[in-house]
Every structure is written in structure tokens, then in C-alpha cells.
Amino acid sequence: MKLIGENLVCERGGRTVFSGISFTAESGELLVLRGRNGAGKTSLLRMIAGLNEPVGGQMELQGGRDDEDIALQCQFIAHQEAFKPAMTVAENLQFWSDFFGGGDILDALEAFSLEPLADFSAALLSAGQKRRLALGRLAMIDRPVWLLDEPTVGLDVNSTEQLRQLMRKHLDGGGIILATTHIDLGIKETAVLDFNAVDDQAELTSIGEAE
Amino acid sequence: MDLNAPHMNFILACYIISAVVLVILTASIVIRSRQVEKKLDRLTAAGARRRRKADAGK
Amino acid sequence: MARFEKFANPTQFLRLQGFLQPWVTAITIILFVVGLYLSLFVAPADYQQKETVRIMFVHVPAAWAGLMVYTVMALSSAVAIIFRHPLADVAAKSAAPIGLAFTFLSLVTGALWGKPMWGTYWVWDARLTSMFVLFLLYLGYMAIWQAIEDPHRAARISSIVALVGFINVPIIKFSVDWWNTLHQPASVFKMNGPAISPSILIPLLVMGAAYSFLFLALHLLALKTEVNARKLRQMQLAEAGKV
């Protein structure tokens, strides 16, 4: 499986956020997006998730389920956790499982050891717990491409470790991950897409197998 | 049209109000058009001056 | 997403507008002069209404133009959504105030006509009520542009609102007419008289053409302003980017 983007152009409010971005990410690869804030890292993730259409260039997922467009084969974990405080943790997870068509909520709970909180109302959760709940969806819903926007924000040390194992398992299973992050995820990045390049021309700089 | 027919004031009122509203509408569009054009010319002129300065400086 | 900085068709439009504007303005003025002369001096007084029939020459064209402009807005909104044409939603936006003015005039002249006819300024006649609702649809459309800052988003949402409004215009017209017949079996006096004699019809058509050309002239100019305003915004954005 291979996710390809060719000279993508993103525009927001009449201003060009980035142009001419190309990248490829194959099964088992982690592509990390780096760059200053506002360089368009999140915009690229949102573009792959089908939330905003590219003004130029095109994207392709080779080897995925061709009948579905890319967005349906992605999971996009953004800053907002999308949970309803009036419902319990289990109810929230069950809703997302039904909505995305299946997935056992136990996987989500176990991935970040949230089982004891299952029947708690989501309103009682701390920011970190809410973060773990959102990331738990990754373990529950089976989609090949993961789009993670600053996944480690708000996580403590062992949650970050749990996230690392989850990502490790996903990559070994042939999944693809694109993530924006400032810290080292502890997984060897097969490639970095640096948005800091001059005048919006981000280049894909592959890091050798060294580390 | 005889001017002292009954309800003449209604007829005249209709025509006058129509004329006034249409004139105001036209004026507002023309004025806004001139304003935008003036701002645009000023900006392009400023841009041209800066480019000339940049070329002179090279 | 519409690509606004690609000025291919706006420059074509600006050239077309530059060419058409003087001609259309001239025709509008001529039509108005002829129309007013015919309406005020040539058309005979109605045997029943006497002189007040002349109000019709400013009322019916205004109502007709108000409806035509909303149709133009709906069509250009459809083009904006389907073909993502960068000029289409601006065409709808610049047409709205003109349509609002026409609809407002049709309501005012309709009310002023009501006084000599039925003794009250406002009568819930089917046509007047439908025009009133159309007036509200215009206000709703223009309120969208005020409420949303980002022009791209405002353009898309206003196109949707115009189209939904347009689908409802015939339904509202039908329901108001139906409602009118329900409560007033047969209103004694139809708005434009039993049959229109040529002596009345010609001034009406000329005035109708005058209002339509006035819309065309104003719309061309307003559209040019919108194109320039967008260019201005782009340049200011670019300047802001450099600072």
C-alpha cells in the first residue's frame, strides 16, 4: 500500500498556505511533518482526511480499497477529542464504533488502560484521559492510514509509551502513519516532510536506515 | 394627464419615491466603484514605486 | 476551491464590462425617457381608476424586476456551486442590493396604489404578500454576507441560501395565492385591471425594459467593483504577508 501526494496546493481564506508539496508513504512507514506553526502541517493532514480540497495537485492511495476515497481509509486524530460529556466513556466509544462500522470498545479501553473509567461520565475525565480516549479509537477502528496531529500533547510518560507501542503495531501490520510532532516519537521515522523550506516549497527529506 | 385629478398626490408620490430610490441606488454603486478603484490605483502605484526603488538599489 | 488569483476570466470580464457599460447606460436612459413620457402623457386615463392607473407603470416593472433579479442570483449561485466559477457568486452578491431596491419599490408603490383603490395603505393582497416575502429573502441573503467574514465561505453559504430561497419562491407564491382565495373569495379589483389595452401595455413594456436595462447597467458596474475589491484584498493580503 502506498499513499502518494503530488505538488499539492492548499489555500485558506484567499492565502496560499502551501504549494508544490509532494510525498510518498508506503506500508510500514512513519512520515513525520515538521515545520514552524502555521506552515500548513495540520492543513495537509486535513486535506488527506478530505476536510479541505486541494486547490492544485492530487493524492492517491495505491493498494488500498480502491472503491472508497482516501478519507474513508483514514483516521484523523485532531486536537479536539469529539466526546460528549453527557455520555459515559463506554457510550461515547460505542457510538464511534457503530458510526465507523464496527470495532470492539474493549480494544480502545485496553490500549490506554482506561477500563476502570468505562462507566464514568466523560465530563469527569482529565485532559490527558480525554486524549487517551481519543487515541483509543485508533485501536478500535481498523483503518490503514493514521493522520495524527500532535498526538503526544497532554500525554504523560507511560501513555506516550502506550501510544508508541500502538503505532509500532500498526506499522508492523502494514499501516501508514503521518504525524505532526515536535518531540521524538521513539520510532525511527522513515521520512520527514519539512515545511520550513523556503517559500512554501516543502521537500521530502528521507532519513537513511542508520539509527 | 390632468394634474388636478383626484389622488394625484399618490401618483406623484409613487414616481418621486421611485426616482429617489433608484438615484440613491445608482449613486451608492457608482461611489463605491470609484472608492475601490482609487484605493486600487494607490496600492498599485505604491507597489510600482517600491519596485522602482528596489531596481534602482540593485 | 475557486482560484481567485487566476485572473484569466475576470480580465476578460473587465474588458467586456468596459465595452458594454456605455452602451447599456445609454439604452437605459433612452428607455426611461420614452417610458416616462408614454406613461405620464400618452397613456389614457383608466375609465374606472382615472389617473391612478399610472402608478401601475412604476409598480409592475419594479415587482417584475425584483423577481427577475432574484432569479439571476439563483442562477449565478447555481453556476458558482456547480462550476466553481470565481465570478458567479460575486455576480449574485452584487445583484442583491439592486433586487432589494426594486422589491422595496414594488411594495411602496403597491401600498400607495392601495390607498386610492381600497382606502388602506396595506392590504394583504396575494401579490403584495409574495413580494413582501421576497423582500425578506433578499434581506436574509444579504445578512449572510455580513455575518461571515471569510469571503470564500460567505460565497458558498450565500449561494446555498439563494438556491434554497429560489426553490421556495414558487411554493410561497402558490401558497399565498391559495391563502388569498381562501379568505377573500374574489377581490373586486385585480391588481392590473381586467384586460390590458395596447395603450396601457406599451408603456408598461417600455418601463419594464427600462428597469431591466437599469439592472444590467448597475450590475455590470457593481460586478466590476467586486472584482476590483477582490484584487485589492489579494494585494493587501500579499502586502500583509511581506511585513
Place this chain on the structure above:
Amino acid sequence: MKPVIAILKRDLLLAWRQGGGVGTAIGFFLTVMVLLPLGIGPDLGLLQKIAPGGLWIALLLSVLLSADRIYQIDYDDGSLEQMTLGPVPLELVAGAKAMAHWLSSGLPLAIAAPFLGFLLNLDTKLILPLLGAMVLGSIGLSLLASLGAAVTVGLRKGGLLVSLLVLPLYVPVLIFGISASAAGQAGPDISGSSFIILLAVTLVIVVVTPIASGAALRTFMR
């Protein structure tokens, strides 16, 4: 279809848990019921004449005001964003949410309204036809209100704008709703035919609303 049912179940559960929705809507409805006689005067004969109209106007205003929050919360907490990635198009999501809004506040209001008619000295034999017309009419009212909510999601003064956008679209539902509930009051029995026309108007709304809402929501996602 499972995702649509999931949304329906979730929204109904939320409406039930938060409870406030229907309560405040009925509260608002009763307020209008008090204002009408205060404005028009306590003359029972007059009130009886305007009762169906008054009930309908109170109903449509209550439904309109209770619809303001349908998409706002999901937009703010990121649920709507996740739903765009779901297996069903946004149009169906909008349809499911509008249906949930109708079931959780439009319908209860429509059922309660005729029985509150006694406040306006409503003729008791009118209660049943009014109930039938209002239940059907409330579908159109709820869906149009949800369309207004979709078009103004994320805007500051959205509430005011929703009223201006949606109320003109209420005209057909109001006109045919009232004549459907008049049950032979005005001339020959036309409530039957107007009931069918009301149904037709409702069907048009049921088709148009999800499509327009989906398009509007997608614009706000960008």
C-alpha cells in the same frame, strides 16, 4: 444505515439526558400563549377565532428557537469533523440529526400544543384536526430550522440570522397547516385537500434540507 441510526440514537440519548431542550421549548411556547391574550385582550370570542393561528405561530417560533444548537456543539467539539470521515455522506448525517431534533423537540411540541389550546379558548372539536396537522407540519418546521442551524453554524449572532432565513420558508407550512386544522371552519371542508398539500410541501422540505445542510456543513468544515 447503521451509522445513521447510531447518530439518531446518540442525539436522542443526549436530548433525553440533557432534558433541557424540550422543557425550555415548551416554556417558550407557554410564554407566547400568555403574551397573545395580553396583547389582543381577554375577549374569549376573539381569542377563539385566532386560537389555531396563535397556536401555530407559537409552535413554529418554539421549534425555530430550539433548533439553534443542533450542529453548534458537534462543530465545536470536533464530532462533526470526525463524522465527515464516516462511511455515510454528510447529507445523511444532517438528515439523521434533523430527524433526531424533530423527534426530541419538534414532535413533543406539536403533540402538546393542541392541548394547551384551552388557554386561547380553542374549540374542543378542533383539537384532533389541529393535532394531526401540527404533527405533520412540525416535520417541515424542524427540518427547515435545522437547515437554518446548518447554514449559521459557528457564527456569532447566528440565532437572529436563522430567524430571518428560516421564517420566510415557514410561510407555506403555516398556511397549509392552519387550513388543514380549520376542519371546515372556513367554507367547504378544505382541510382534507390542504392536508395533502401540506404533505407535499413537507416532502419537498425533507428532500431539500439534508442536501442543503450537507453542503453548508461541508463549507464550514473547510
